[in-house]
Amino acid sequence: MDFHSRYGPWALITGASSGFGAEYARQLAAKGLHLILVARRQDRLETLAQEIQAETDVEVHIIPLDITQVSWLSTLRESVAEREIGLLVNNAGYGKVGHFLAMSPQELAQMIRLNVEAVTLLARDYIPAMKERGRGGMILLASAAGYQPTPWMAAYGATKGYDLLLGEALSTELAASGVDILTVSPGSTKTEFHAIAGAHNSALGVLASVDDVVAQSLRSLGRRISFVHGWQNKLATSMARIFPRSWVSQISGKVLGSRLKQEQS
Numbered sequence: 001m002d003f004h005s006r007y008g009p010w011a012l013i014t015g016a017s018s019g020f021g022a023e024y025a026r027q028l029a030a031k032g033l034h035l036i037l038v039a040r041r042q043d044r045l046e047t048l049a050q051e052i053q054a055e056t057d058v059e060v061h062i063i064p065l066d067i068t069q070v071s072w073l074s075t076l077r078e079s080v081a082e083r084e085i086g087l088l089v090n091n092a093g094y095g096k097v098g099h100f101l102a103m104s105p106q107e108l109a110q111m112i113r114l115n116v117e118a119v120t121l122l123a124r125d126y127i128p129a130m131k132e133r134g135r136g137g138m139i140l141l142a143s144a145a146g147y148q149p150t151p152w153m154a155a156y157g158a159t160k161g162y163d164l165l166l167g168e169a170l171s172t173e174l175a176a177s178g179v180d181i182l183t184v185s186p187g188s189t190k191t192e193f194h195a196i197a198g199a200h201n202s203a204l205g206v207l208a209s210v211d212d213v214v215a216q217s218l219r220s221l222g223r224r225i226s227f228v229h230g231w232q233n234k235l236a237t238s239m240a241r242i243f244p245r246s247w248v249s250q251i252s253g254k255v256l257g258s259r260l261k262q263e264q265s
């Protein structure tokens with residue numbers, strides 16, 4: 001089966017107004033999938049929809065929506081209507097750097113609603129129809145940060161650990177169903193993530209290019225359950241599984257802690 005027959009006709013992408021989400025939109029449109037783009041910034045979604053429609057024949061439907069607000073899921077269901085979702089790109093998410101105690105309870109709750117609750121409920125809402133059809137897929141954005149404790153991004157790293165384990169477990173539960181689940185773990189990549197996280201001078205390391213991460217992950221869909229981008233991240237995530245977690249936490253804390261100090265000095 002080709003990509004379109006397996007994952008078409010529509011892809012639903014959350015967090016499509018920038019970064020990974022916008023790039024998934026471009027690359028999936030090039031593969032002929034119609035797009036439903038979700039994020040809060042309507043102007044960004046409109047501009048992206050116009051760009052894609054000028055270059056391809058696909059249909060693009062935008063849904064400006066905050067997927068942490070009350071009744072977002074039913075609003076999304078109504079807006080998606082009868083369109084057949086063959087691929088869910090469960091991508092919207094954000095993090096914050098700094099001491100855990102410096103984050104307000106409201107900020108923490110908001111991040112958990114987006115990175116954990118929304119991701120889980122989207123999977124629960126859109127996978128059943130794919131399973132019934134015996135084909136489809138979900139791409140779930142975790143992170144290399146999800147493989148180990150991440151001091152100075154403690155809660156963010158923990159949410160990404162949740163995403164990683166959720167995606168990998170679902171790929172096993174759905175193995176015989178025809179629905180492919182791919183968990184994607186990039187390292188630091190050039191998007192708006194760092195500015196929003198409060199790490200303005202690449203405190204999170206060398207930045208990979210978003211189009212390379214997206215292209216490689218799309219090649220992995222249906223072939224493996226988890227994809228880590230870049231050899232340095234592959235090495236670091238493998239080591240995190242071998243060494244005692246107390247060491248890994250200390251090393252990870254020292255690396256990010258010293259970068260943040262440099263940034264502040």
Ligand SMILES: NC(=O)c1ccc[n+]([C@@H]2O[C@H](COP(=O)([O-])OP(=O)(O)OC[C@H]3O[C@@H](n4cnc5c(N)ncnc54)[C@H](OP(=O)(O)O)[C@@H]3O)[C@@H](O)[C@H]2O)c1
Pocket residue numbers: 014015016017018019020021038039040041042044065066067068091092093094095114141142143144185186187188189190191192193194196
């Ligand atoms: N960049 C990295 O270094 C990196 C590394 C590993 C993993 N990741 C993961 O990649 C995913 C995408 O991040 P990115 O790097 O592409 O960052 P980004 O450029 O900041 O994109 C985040 C997207 O999420 C959307 N979003 C945020 N809050 C939302 C809400 N409440 N409701 C709906 N949409 C919301 C944003 O759109 P609006 O503001 O318009 O709503 C935006 O489109 C995240 O899950 C992140 O954890 C990123």
